[in-house]
Amino acid sequence: MKKHLFFIGCMLAILATAGCKKEQSAMDGSPEMTLHTTFETAYFADSLQFSVDVRDGNGVPLSTLKAYLYYGDEVVSETTIRTKEYGRYDGKLYAPYYAQIPNGSATIRLVLQNINQSKSEQQVGVPLQRPDYPYLTFVAEDSTRHEMNRTALYQYTVEKEFPMKIKGYIEAPAFGENGNVVRFGYTGDKITEGNSSLISFSYLSDGVYPITFNTLSYEAGPFLSYSINDVDLLLSGEELYTADLSLQKDQVLRIDGIADLADWWIDSDFIREVDGEYRFNAMNGNYRITADFVRKYFIIEAVQAGQLAKLNADGTGAIWIIGEGIGKPNLDNQVGWTTEKALCMAPIGNKRYRVTVVGGESMRANNINFKFFHQKGWGGEFGGSHIATESDLIFIGDGTNGRDSGNLGIITGASLEAGTTYVLTVDLSAGNQAAMLTVEKR
Template sequence: MKRLILNFLLGTAALAALYSCKKDEKYVYQIGEPKIELKSDVSSAHFGDSLVFKLHASDQEIALSTVKVQLFFTDDKVSETIIRTKENGEYSGKILIPFYKNIPNGKATLKFVLQNISQKTTEQAYEIELTRPDFPYLNLVTESKSYKMEKVGPNEYAATESFPFSVKGYIHAPKVGAQGNEMNFGWVNNAVDFGSITEIPFSNSTSGVYSIKFNTLTYAASPFIIAYAINGTVYSRIDDDHFKAELELKNGEKVTIDGIEDLKDWWIDPDYFTQKSDGTINFNGINGKYRVTADFKMKYFVVEAMDGANLATLKADGTGAIWIIGEGIGKPNIAANQVGWNTDKALCLVPIGNKKYQITVKAGESIHKDNINFKFFHQKNWGGEFGATTISTESDLIFIGTGTNGRDSGNLGIVAGKSLTVGESYILTVDLSQGNSKAVLTVVKK
């Protein structure tokens, strides 16, 4: 048995050595005479085409391996097709001519590289004239309908219709020429790009008749007018449903919100704003800088205190901000947007001055009537927090957890046998006037 194993190992080693020699020999001694004969016209094409080619490949001495068809923009290889060539004969295929932005009409190089099994190669290069396709029209495809975009200039297209102020859709280009392909342009990384059908968020300052435009050379598109503003500060886009503005607000000043046509249907946070019967909105917080995020999905404004370029945190002197994280509370309602233990949803209590902070909740809507489990934090994240030794209350409705009374230290709960009255509002105020370690919570029915 040992002899058989030894013979097997020796035989394997010998074969490996022989193969290695042949492999080295194949690399050193390339034989044969591969030849290419192009059978089709490849002198011109459009960007975006699938260019068809035909050729005859042969080698009278040794078997063929592959033919590579490569497209070069100057020295950069931008596309390649590889065909397995088993025997002498005619072969055909396609190579994609990429459609890139800001590439003008011009010349490129199409290279054919034929290789036989000994790795000997031959190549032929051809100059090809590339032009951008002249689309007769484009289509703006939205969820509800398609709008035809007429050609209004070189590479420039526009659809002029009575549009709403916000239009979401992608752009579709028809096939041009026998070798052309249909193309799509959509939203990628906050810009229009080729090959996507993600909706482009066009927006205008008002609804009505206006033009949506697109340039197939530069990918420039319009309009992207952010039609939303608060006190003249234009909102910046976070995503399709969220826009934010950061600005200085003053207590009691009128707040003007522009561009939101259905503002009357939005929930206005009573902590930060007072809305009068005539629709006028005034700010309730102390003077300072705030981030106001417009949530178009839930139709309300998230207001958060700031300190310079960052969200505010509680300072040692009791100024700054207090945040809520936990269960049983949420704005505009707990059914759709409970905070939970997601710090991204932490609620910022409105600073009302004199180191006091408050939040107004409505039982059955923004707070559970009989089951809560949230606490107050020093920041919109984990870190500093108010525990059983740093906050107290004399409320007969809400108690503060100690870790042994049914809630963790500092977590709030509803007193056993009690509940909040559904439909009624309650103001929770945290007073730090005696120091951050002697916070006092009051609960008052509004």
């Protein structure tokens, strides 16, 4: 969006131009407009009201009056009015509220068309200002409303006793006689206007602290800073923080900013605790670590060239698990056939890949139906002829034995012991078409 062109001076000359284009043929008609609206001042988030008389100089019936609002050369709002009769029509255009746009001039362009598609156009300038709100409101997840005081131009703060983590959205009141309420919420990886998705604020502890918001830049806080080995974890989704790191086997992981880390589930495939330290437990390589503050665990995935790793032709790279009956940190977060939740097995060297599960907790005791894939998604996979096992607990499906080709199942009459740890390892040292699955009870 070319918002930064919004206030350029050359627009003033365009805005001063008001013309009416008439067709040559009387049969085509001659739509005519008389605009009865001027704008001395208006605000972002206003409903811009206009009034216009319409007719056709040659008596041809009219069809539509279309109105467009431009910020620079971009249409940001529009409306269409049916003009069945000659006379006066009233309409509104919403002036969107965006971040970082300075005060300046917008353009309303009116296009009148008759039934023969002859048109006339007229333009009017709209000087827009950013509202200087007397206050904002922080609306917490439980619907409690906290007034935010204006501390400087565009800057607002509420300081009260809050929990360490609190979610909510920011609400600006309707400003002026034509204003509308504007809500600011979280979309993707940033705060945006026009929604009430919850923003997750966080502080070092429960207690009195300020929540701030800037209506020009959309800067807000506080948000705790999280890092691993001095690499910041950046917000990547609701309650998700992510970073890519280059790690080595047995390297100490310094995890900073997570006050309740002792309560988190630690994935032993990738991290192990040694004498009060966290050490990396997979082979040397690049990894994407995502801190999930809802489930309180780290999602760790192999990375190659800045992208999630795939299985390479030589057996290096990554193997992914998709299917039913397995999940981390537990079965409440079962993978299922949702590829976005695919589990990355830990690469442990020599073309071997590991996943550690607990019976009845992270893997169902007697009913599984998942398989191994070459990527986090559909595509390459280990069919029944590509993988084998000598396990007396798990079998490989061949399409006729109760599981689709390559899907894993529990042997009839067998089951995982509740609370017991099992290590599943896929070995590709004999090639990607001759994988061997071992299942070890710990």
